Amino acid sequence: MDPTLIILGDAPAQDLDLVRTTAAEFGMQTKTHAALQPLSIMPGEGPPAGCLSFVSCTRQALLDLFGVMPIGLGQEIPLFQRIDTQEYPGFLADMPVAGCFRSPLSAFECRNIMLAIVRNGSLRQQKRELVGEIKKYRKQKHQLITIGTALSHQNDLGTLLALILAESRDVVSADAGSIYIREKTSPGGAFTNRIRFKISQNDSVDIGRTSREFSVPIDETSVAGFVALHGKPLNIEDVFTLSDTLPYKKSRKEYEDRFEYRVKSMLTVPLTNLSGEVAGVLQLMNKKSDPNSRLHTREDAEACVVPFTLSDEDFVLSIASQAAVSIERVQLYQEIKDIFEGYLRSSIAAIDERDRVTYGHSRRVMGYAMAFADAINREDGGPFAPLHFSEDRKNRFRFAALLHDIGKIGVPEALLAKERRLSEDAMAVIRARAEYIKAVMPRGASAGPFTWNSSADIDADVAFLETVNKAGSIPDETFSRLQAVRGKTYPDSAGTRQPFVTDLEFENLSVRKGNLTQKERERVNSHAQATRRILSRIPWTRELELIPEIASHHHERLDGSGYPDGLTEHQLSFESKALAVLDIYEALVAQDRPYKPKMPPRKAIEILRAEAAAHHLDSAIVEFFVSSGTYRIFLDEQASDGPTPQ
Ligand SMILES: [Fe+2]
Ligand SMILES: [Fe+2]
Secondary structure, three states: OOOEEEEEOOOOHHHHHHHHHHHHHOOOEEEEEOOOOOOOOOOOOOOEEEEEEOOOOOHHHHHHHHHHOOOOEOOOEOEEEEEOOOOOOHHHHHOOOOEEEEOOOOHHHHHHHHHHHHHHHHHHHHHHHHHHHHHHHHHHHHHHHHHHHHHHHOOOHHHHHHHHHHHHHHHHOEEEEEEEEEEEOOOOOOEEEEEEEEEEEEOOOOOOOOOOOEEEEOOOOOHHHHHHHHOOOEEEOOHHHOOOOOHHHHHHHHHHHHHOOOOOOEEEEEEEOOOOOEEEEEEEEEEEOOOOOOOOOHHHHHHHEEOOOHHHHHHHHHHHHHHHHHHHHHHHHHHHHHHHHHHHHHHHHHHHHHOHHHOOHHHHHHHHHHHHHHHHHHOOOOOOOOOOOOHHHHHHHHHHHHHOOHHHHHOOHHHHOOOOOOOHHHHHHHHHHHHHHHHHOOOOOOOOOOOOOOHHHHHHHHHHHHHHHHOOEOOHHHHHHHHHHHOOEEEOOOOOEEEOOOHHHHHHHOOOEOOOOHHHHHHHHHHHHHHHHHHHOOOOOHHHOOHHHHHHOOOOOOEOOOOOOOOEHHHOOHHHHHHHHHHHHHHHHOOOEOOEOOOOHHHHHHHHHHHHHOOOOOHHHHHHHHHOOHHHOOHHHHHOOOOOOO
16 A cells, blocks of 8 residues: 655645645655644555645644654654745754745655655665564574573473474474484494484374384485485475476475375475584474464465575574584483493393392382382372372382392392202201211110110101201291200210201201391391492482482381381381382292292282281382282283293
8 A cells, every 4th residue: 555645734735736746656645634633544545654744833833733643753754844934943953853845845845855755764664674683583592592491401302302393393484394313323323324204293284193203214315315415404495396307306295195284395404413413304394474374275285385484594504403412412311321221220130140039020120110100190089199200200210129129239149049048068967967977876875975766866857957947937846846956966086975956057947937047137138228338329310319218228117127227107208118018019929939939919919918007018008009900010921931930
């Protein structure tokens, strides 16, 4: 619409005609307006370009005039004032007046005024554009800073890629986009010559179900491969008008076929790392003239999609360089985590190798821990509904579960694998001693240094000791007989009276429950303390620093009867209390431990409940472990005749 020249006040007919004619020559329409009436632009009228005022040139009249005129008139929009004197009125110097004229206007003067108005209009237009550009760059600068900050805080690759893609699309109003990441020979290894499609976003089409990973070679047969190969951006106005001679033309419909989506404009930039290597490719599709529009049909795409501009290209390249650095950082972080976890797993495997009896125990306790945390996160009622295991918390719990018995590395193998009260070698010594006694004992002797009536008596004692050695627990009467056998003696070759059962043998055989003596038990229990010592030496990150505490308290009991610190209910973390339950359950249902048979889950749960009733274990945790079905996760593995014991 043509701009409007406003003629204010009563212009003489001659001036009015001249102004109208000249304005038309300069592409302006005119509008007359009575002075001191509020000015408004009516439909069909263009924006005001300038003003010729014919009101009487007195200070007061002009003050009144500017009082009712819209802001801008006289400031942004030049106002020329008619004067009736020969002299230039001094007060005009303080007024927003662009110039003066006398009536009647000459054609020359009139053209000069129009020229000034038109020039002012074009200067204003330039100013508007510059201000627009400055605003745009300011916004982009702000966005770059925001994006940079966001990227540097993200440690999860999937979330990071989604963030990079969403921000890039937002900045240039791209309807869709994808990111490809360059594949490596191994985690931490060298780059290969393929890029992997990792993530795609689309405002118009639901691509969730079709968005699976695939890889393409770094060569000229695809747009992404082409950009990765040459390390330079590719800005395509319309992929359908690409020349047949271009090598990637064939692949132009890749995205369209995959997602049933018309791709028109496409901006593809390399993600180049600090070493100058291409670490991935960012591809943006369909820049929209209206960011809020949706491209559901081919016609929508034709109507709303515009080419990406050079400034889009610059801006996306700025994001891309930050993105490449962030992606490498996150990949490195992940690789370090993987290496660290691999190292921890191999440490645990080394302990398992020493102790075949509990092989796989730590791995399975970790499995229970993760299933338990997931069950807690699914819970929307009950005592644990307010609890939530974040990724960091889960990781902490996972490592604590995996490493809880790492202190066993300092416990002698003979104790970890001790299957009887006395070893086979020690029993062989007793048998040999019995044979010696039988050989040297005179027939019929019933007195003197010998305390047996016959060889058969000696055999019966040996058989008794064999039974005691294998028993799970020793009742009182067995213990009494053991004491009686301990009192029996024989003379050695020098005639000195010797005990049939030595003090050390008695100490081992007389263990009422299990097969470890008090000292041996303490030695094995010291593994909890050792777990803390070993884990405390690892420089954990802040999210993981509680691992030594959680792991080393897996033998603590709510009533303070546990070890190593004798902590009570309120001093123990939720994770330590849960770990205690998972550890006991795993040990109970583990297959074929030599000192006890494998226990069915039902019986193991009974024991857990009894331990909870005795205020050793947390009953809410025990019940949740059962009701959530966490206890069942290894049932198949336990039922099968796997190659490893436990
Ligand atoms: Fe333990
Ligand atoms: Fe354990």
